[in-house]
């Protein structure tokens with residue numbers, strides 16, 4: 001199956017051959033079988049005939065392996081965040097610089113991605129030499145710029161589309177009184193499209209704007225302009241809806257309907273610059289709202305045949321225009337600053353992966369997590385994998401902190417292990433894991449595990465850690481096995497002591513691999529001769545059984561290790 005977004009109007013034979021090759025590759029990626037449920041975004045998007053894209057900044061693209069890896073692995077389409085704009089490509093008249101633009105196109109070629117060119121004619125990021133020209137010279141400069149920039153990539157199969165004009169409307173839906181409009185009048189728009197068609201006859205030519213996602217005065221002005229341009233034979237092939245959203249302003253619920261009315265004009269539509277900002281700081285409730293916005297946008301595009309795909313305006317919160325523009329706002333993207341996937345990533349992933357799934361069977365519960373490599377701020381959790389039989393396949397896991405009514409997420413993973421970071425020192429964490437499948441069904445929670453981060457510099461506890469895992473429990477008792485003891489210090493232990501808190505009314509009825517004594521609610525477990533010596537980084541374990549009043553569901557907590 002060939003992705004419609006890869007087909008360019010009037011494509012030449014050579015381009016078609018390249019496109020057919022892409023199609024062949026897509027066939028190998030298809031169909032999205034259950035085993036692929038944790039596959040990257042681009043694989044799921046291909047299965048739905050859409051692209052999933054990101055804007056890229058050339059700095060991190062050349063400097064950061066992690067940035068490059070995610071950009072290459074997760075996305076099938078890229079847009080230069082700044083490198084193809086006028087100030088980058090023609091800073092002074094007739095002096096063209098394609099270093100950044102070429103870097104983007106080369107990267108896309110290497111990674112079998114399509115490039116959307118952004119942008120040929122815009123009022124922003126255009127040098128003052130352009131703005132100061134008289135009408136005739138300005139029109140000539142515009143046509144020359146389009147001819148040189150779009151012309152450069154006209155034969156490059158990676159570059160499939162252009163934002164010819166960007167943000168031609170003001171916020172009320174009137175044509176923006178930019179220097180373009182003031183000097184050339186409205187005709188600059190049609191002229192730009194005609195020049196772009198001449199420069200790259202195969203490229204799909206788009207008009208792009210913000211605050212046009214819902215049906216409103218501005219999007220209706222856009223609708224009328226596109227309709228009138230096409231009636232005049234101006235080559236407008238596509239409309240870009242930027243999608244700079246904010247959770248505090250609400251979601252444009254008529255997005256799908258709006259996309260469809262444009263599609264009915266005969267144009268392709270696409271989401272070109274999606275991000276969803278929030279008032280900082282982040283919290284799990286805001287993350288959850290943000291995730292629903294991302295999911296809704298992807299679902300709206302999936303529901304409209306003429307929607308080619310969704311481009312996210314960057315992918316990591318480490319590089320986003322939002323904090324520089326909206327004071328106090330941020331966290332608008334799908335990876336955090338440390339390149340960890342956020343709930344918004346999961347939302348995009350699961351919307352793309354959802355397919356026509358009728359899977360309502362959740363995966364099995366993961367095994368109880370075991371914590372290792374505990375430091376003052378991090379811990380690695382590992383558990384026995386879940387299985388999924390409902391058809392959509394296992395998609396990943398989410399780790400939660402047990403806190404009563406709302407349990408915050410501590411991490412996500414597509415494998416049965418995750419390293420939690422950003423934890424507080426000398427703090428007890430009770431955690432559990434849930435699995436989810438490709439259709440978004442959540443498993444029941446795993447058993448909880450409790451660990452305590454180290455003090456990060458002297459103080460009680462350490463230089464060892466202890467984690468207790470409830471192996472099995474019944475109405476009036478349970479077995480905790482293993483309690484894992486790990487030497488986190490720099491020297492071997494010479495015996496260790498673990499303490500933990502027994503809930504009221506509970507009694508230890510047996511133990512192994514340690515000697516347990518109870519005083520009030522505090523249990524002290526001491527190593528035996530054969531397991532008191534732990535090399536740096538080594539672990540051992542003990543276990544115990546306890547009884548509790550019938551119906552009581554509590555289990556011990558506060559495992560703390562110390563070693564002389």
Ligand code: G2I
Nearest residue numbers: 081082118124125166210242244273313320321325
């Ligand atoms: O403003 C968000 C986007 C709205 N739609 C059109 C997009 O082209 C626009 O992108 C942003 C980039 O994300 C920013 O990165 O456009 C801004 C310019 O209007 C870009 O900001 C510029 C800064 O203004 C410059 O100071 C800086 O040198 O980024 C440049 C490169 O980092």
